[in-house]
Amino acid sequence: MDLRGARWAPEQGPHGGAALRERRPGDEKSALQRREVLRLLLGCAAAGQVGLLTGCGDPDPETRVPLADVPVGRRVRIRHLGDAVELLRSEDGIVARSLRCTHQKCEVFWNAPDNVYRCPCHPAQFDAEGRPLAGPVTEPLATVPVRIEGDTVIVGTPAPAL
Numbered sequence: 001m002d003l004r005g006a007r008w009a010p011e012q013g014p015h016g017g018a019a020l021r022e023r024r025p026g027d028e029k030s031a032l033q034r035r036e037v038l039r040l041l042l043g044c045a046a047a048g049q050v051g052l053l054t055g056c057g058d059p060d061p062e063t064r065v066p067l068a069d070v071p072v073g074r075r076v077r078i079r080h081l082g083d084a085v086e087l088l089r090s091e092d093g094i095v096a097r098s099l100r101c102t103h104q105k106c107e108v109f110w111n112a113p114d115n116v117y118r119c120p121c122h123p124a125q126f127d128a129e130g131r132p133l134a135g136p137v138t139e140p141l142a143t144v145p146v147r148i149e150g151d152t153v154i155v156g157t158p159a160p161a162l
């Protein structure tokens with residue numbers, strides 16, 4: 001049998017093992033599809049390495065924090081999906097607030113003596129509820145869905161509707 005110029009395609013052998021057969025029309029299309037699937041998988045892996053959110057199996061949309069780590073009345077800074085989020089627990093419940101400035105996304109910091117959030121990039125200030133006070137901002141700091149389940153604070157997914 002002359003194998004020069006022959007093009008071969010993998011297939012399952014009669015006993016379940018791998019075998020080769022000559023390519024048929026249509027094999028090119030399936031090879032392209034396999035390459036496309038591989039490219040997408042590699043793209044997803046690369047996106048996962050840099051923490052991008054994609055449709056490639058997103059990271060867990062919830063961040064869990066032990067309730068004991070969020071004492072009542074204290075502002076607790078956590079990371080949720082790569083972003084800074086502040087948890088503020090009161091006797092009435094808990095609030096999660098994004099610490100991304102609504103101007104150009106710098107990370108704001110709570111300034112307790114002045115009772116404001118300050119942006120280090122430009123002169124924006126937000127009040128204790130995240131409302132804009134000064135600077136180039138017009139939008140409040142975003143709130144993030146949060147709930148308490150047992151002894152865990154769950155950030156990122158609204159509580160299921162009852």
Ligand code: FES
Binds near residue numbers: 104
């Ligand atoms: S990024 Fe915060 S004021 Fe510009």
